[in-house]
Amino acid sequence: MSPLFLIIVPLAGALIAAAWPNNRTRPWLLPAFGLLHFVLTFWLFVRPPVVAPGAWLGFDPLARAVLPVVSLLFLVCAAYGVPYLRIRSGRPNRVFVALLLAILGLLSAGHQARHLGLLWITTEAVTLATVPLLHFNGTPRAFEATWKYLLVGGTGIALSLLGSFCLGYASLHGGGSGDLTFTALTSQGASLSHPWVLIAWVLLLAGYGAKMGLAPMHTWKPDAYGEAPSIVGAILAGGVTTVALTAILRVRAVIGAAGEGFVADRTLLVIGLFSMLVAALFLLGTRDFKRMLAYSSVEHMGILSIGASLGAAGVAASLFHVWSNSLTKGALFLSAGNLRRAAGSPSMDEVRGMSMLTPRSAAIFVTGMFAITALPPFGPFFSELQVVRAALASGHGVATAMLLGCLLLAFFGLTRVTFGIVDGRPRPATRENAQRFVETAGVIAPPLVLLALSLWLGLFTPAILREAWSAAAAQLFPTP
Amino acid sequence: MNSGTLNLLIGVAMGLNLLALGSSRLPSLIRIMSLQGVVLGLMPLIMVLEALDWRVVALALATMAGKGVVIPGLLRRAMRAAHIEREMDPFIGFVPSLLLGAGGAIAAVGVARALPLLPEHAETLLLPGAISSMLTGFILLIGRAKAISQVCGFLILENGIYLFGLLLIHSTPLLVESGILLDVTVGVFVIGIIVDRIQRAFDSLDTRKLTTLRE
Numbered sequence: 001m002s003p004l005f006l007i008i009v010p011l012a013g014a015l016i017a018a019a020w021p022n023n024r025t026r027p028w029l030l031p032a033f034g035l036l037h038f039v040l041t042f043w044l045f046v047r048p049p050v051v052a053p054g055a056w057l058g059f060d061p062l063a064r065a066v067l068p069v070v071s072l073l074f075l076v077c078a079a080y081g082v083p084y085l086r087i088r089s090g091r092p093n094r095v096f097v098a099l100l101l102a103i104l105g106l107l108s109a110g111h112q113a114r115h116l117g118l119l120w121i122t123t124e125a126v127t128l129a130t131v132p133l134l135h136f137n138g139t140p141r142a143f144e145a146t147w148k149y150l151l152v153g154g155t156g157i158a159l160s161l162l163g164s165f166c167l168g169y170a171s172l173h174g175g176g177s178g179d180l181t182f183t184a185l186t187s188q189g190a191s192l193s194h195p196w197v198l199i200a201w202v203l204l205l206a207g208y209g210a211k212m213g214l215a216p217m218h219t220w221k222p223d224a225y226g227e228a229p230s231i232v233g234a235i236l237a238g239g240v241t242t243v244a245l246t247a248i249l250r251v252r253a254v255i256g257a258a259g260e261g262f263v264a265d266r267t268l269l270v271i272g273l274f275s276m277l278v279a280a281l282f283l284l285g286t287r288d289f290k291r292m293l294a295y296s297s298v299e300h301m302g303i304l305s306i307g308a309s310l311g312a313a314g315v316a317a318s319l320f321h322v323w324s325n326s327l328t329k330g331a332l333f334l335s336a337g338n339l340r341r342a343a344g345s346p347s348m349d350e351v352r353g354m355s356m357l358t359p360r361s362a363a364i365f366v367t368g369m370f371a372i373t374a375l376p377p378f379g380p381f382f383s384e385l386q387v388v389r390a391a392l393a394s395g396h397g398v399a400t401a402m403l404l405g406c407l408l409l410a411f412f413g414l415t416r417v418t419f420g421i422v423d424g425r426p427r428p429a430t431r432e433n434a435q436r437f438v439e440t441a442g443v444i445a446p447p448l449v450l451l452a453l454s455l456w457l458g459l460f461t462p463a464i465l466r467e468a469w470s471a472a473a474a475q476l477f478p479t480p
Numbered sequence: 481m482n483s484g485t486l487n488l489l490i491g492v493a494m495g496l497n498l499l500a501l502g503s504s505r506l507p508s509l510i511r512i513m514s515l516q517g518v519v520l521g522l523m524p525l526i527m528v529l530e531a532l533d534w535r536v537v538a539l540a541l542a543t544m545a546g547k548g549v550v551i552p553g554l555l556r557r558a559m560r561a562a563h564i565e566r567e568m569d570p571f572i573g574f575v576p577s578l579l580l581g582a583g584g585a586i587a588a589v590g591v592a593r594a595l596p597l598l599p600e601h602a603e604t605l606l607l608p609g610a611i612s613s614m615l616t617g618f619i620l621l622i623g624r625a626k627a628i629s630q631v632c633g634f635l636i637l638e639n640g641i642y643l644f645g646l647l648l649i650h651s652t653p654l655l656v657e658s659g660i661l662l663d664v665t666v667g668v669f670v671i672g673i674i675v676d677r678i679q680r681a682f683d684s685l686d687t688r689k690l691t692t693l694r695e
Contacts, residue, residue, distance in 0.1 A: 116655070117652070117654055117655040117658050120655075120658065121658050121661060124661050124662075124665070125661075127665075128664065128665060128668055131668060141693060144693055145693060147627070148693070150665075150668070150669055151621075151630065151634075154634055154665050154666075154669065155621070155634070155637070157662070157665065158634070158637055158638055158641055158662060158665075161641055161645075161658075161659060161662065162614075162641045162644060164655060165641070165644050165645050165647070165648060165655065165656075166644075168648050168651070168652050168655055169647055169648060172598065172647075172648065172651045172652075173596060173597075173598055176651070177651075178648075178651035178652045180652055180655060193596055195595055195596055196595070196596070199595075222693070223693040226693065227693070
């Protein structure tokens with residue numbers, strides 16, 4: 001079976017959704033195509049196809065290590081989308097459903113892209129497809145968030161195109177034939193022109209780092225996650241950022257082959273620590289629980305970046321963290337969506353006592369918050385432990401200490417906001433608003449499933465997953 | 481390659497950058513940008529004059545149509561729809577912007593000398609032109625308050641990237657062509673402004689008023 005189906009199937013779904021006449025039944029297309037995509041991905045995961053070295057697209061070990069979790073997250077979010085869009089039945093959802101499916105197809109293409117240009121085109125297309133989703137609520141605040149997302153995201157993709165040009169020129173200058181697949185670039189290795197390689201690395205890291213949300217290019221994140229529907233936030237935090245991480249990892253492998261791996265690792269480490277620090281400080285200040293999730297996402301992108309700087313063992317740990325972060329963050333976003341809808345406001349100044357009004361969502365939210373702050377036995381604890389062990393093994397004592405310090409600060413910030421909205425007696429206005437929101441199985445099961453998956457990942461990490469992560473790390477750091 | 485004519489065109493584009501930095505009214509800024517788009521569109525034709533193929537012609541036509549006609553047209557429509565005042569509100573004044581831009585153009589020539597270039601590119605002004613356009617774009621992006629002038633800044637930044645991409649037109653035309661997608665981004669920006677106008681969410685399109693979301 002061809003990995004192209006992973007791209008074609010959701011895109012076909014997007015076309016069908018765009019043509020589907022009925023606003024009420026259209027959301028069911030989301031779980032239908034999500035399930036189909038998940039089955040296909042799982043099939044490929046178990047029986048990985050052979051990828052031709054010069055192929056532009058392929059289900060290679062790196063795609064195999066991350067694409068399943070994106071597909072899984074999408075499936076659960078899609079299941080949540082059906083009751084969510086039923087609650088929002090007053091709004092036309094044609095664009096929303098079609099673009100979500102298109103994003104799934106484009107993400108599948110982006111994770112599998114083995115060509116510099118193709119990778120850029122898919123990330124660009126994902127960025128553009130996200131814009132109307134952020135604007136779904138149609139409020140002035142949503143417009144403001146969309147505008148900032150366009151400005152920062154647009155500059156980010158412009159920089160990554162420039163970086164791609166520079167890497168292309170490095171190859172041309174080194175006598176390359178104009179073949180820009182990552183395989184060809186890596187095999188060109190040391191003959192790549194070094195000044196151009198370094199410029200390309202800086203620009204690509206800034207560009208894809210903006211997409212991923214690494215500080216100081218993270219400024220779009222709190223606004224976008226705060227104003228977009230939770231389901232969009234979950235997919236942005238768990239899927240779109242992942243494609244940017246795989247882009248950075250693939251580029252990092254080329255830089256490493258050119259002999260500048262040390263510089264690349266140092267920049268990744270510094271930018272990762274800086275992201276964690278910025279996120280932790282903002283977490284101590286924010287009063288909005290959806291923006292809190294965005295800063296938490298910035299923090300975890302920092303952990304991914306630190307892991308990526310630590311060689312093969314660190315990359316494997318990072319890929320593990322992609323899984324645990326995506327699943328746990330998904331649970332948090334979806335339960336936060338329930339809380340937000342019931343409370344009528346995202347600010348801890350106005351919201352109190354949610355454990356009395358929406359006990360199930362509040363319980364999931366609190367448990368998810370502990371899971372994301374690395375409470376054993378949830379997934380994030382084990383993946384962060386693996387990152388820390390990789391850091392200590394490579395002799396980064398100071399960096400490890402800073403990482404742990406930031407985690408502690410973030411824990412204070414997260415618990416402050418979470419218990420601020422969950423505890424206490426609800427205000428009369430909140431109480432009234434919450435009566436219109438019923439905690440049906442449709443809105444409770446999806447975040448619960450994601451939380452259970454995070455627990456499963458921590459307790460019984462399957463050997464096949466560990467093997468997939470190490471295989472991806474081996475692809476990026478080939479032993480001579 | 482006809483490097484004399486090419487350098488002349490790049491010189492024109494760099495001059496237009498300075499004009500853009502100095503212009504105080506939106507319609508003239510839009511006119512300058514659309515002229516720069518046409519100039520940029522001519523360049524690939526000159527570079528491969530001896531071996532013209534349909535892909536280069538298509539790239540040139542798409543560039544001229546996108547940067548020279550469609551986007552300026554959309555911007556004018558957005559301006560009409562939103563009843564935006566024609567004056568620009570600079571954060572960075574016009575004279576400082578001009579000085580920065582001129583200094584940047586000189587620095588760009590210096591930086592370009594320091595970078596290793598292939599012999600066939602060493603005599604062209606592509607790299608200095610690219611760097612100075614990108615700098616101009618950033619100055620406009622940061623230094624102007626109105627949403628439309630920020631879009632213009634982004635477009636000039638993108639023109640700089642396009643100039644750089646022309647270095648690769650012989651070896652990897654596909655990568656250069658994919659840069660057209662950036663124009664699509666700009667289109668989305670502008671459509672965003674128009675859509676917003678229809679919804680009447682904002683009254684001035686002054687990005688300084690977009691300050692609800694912050695810590």
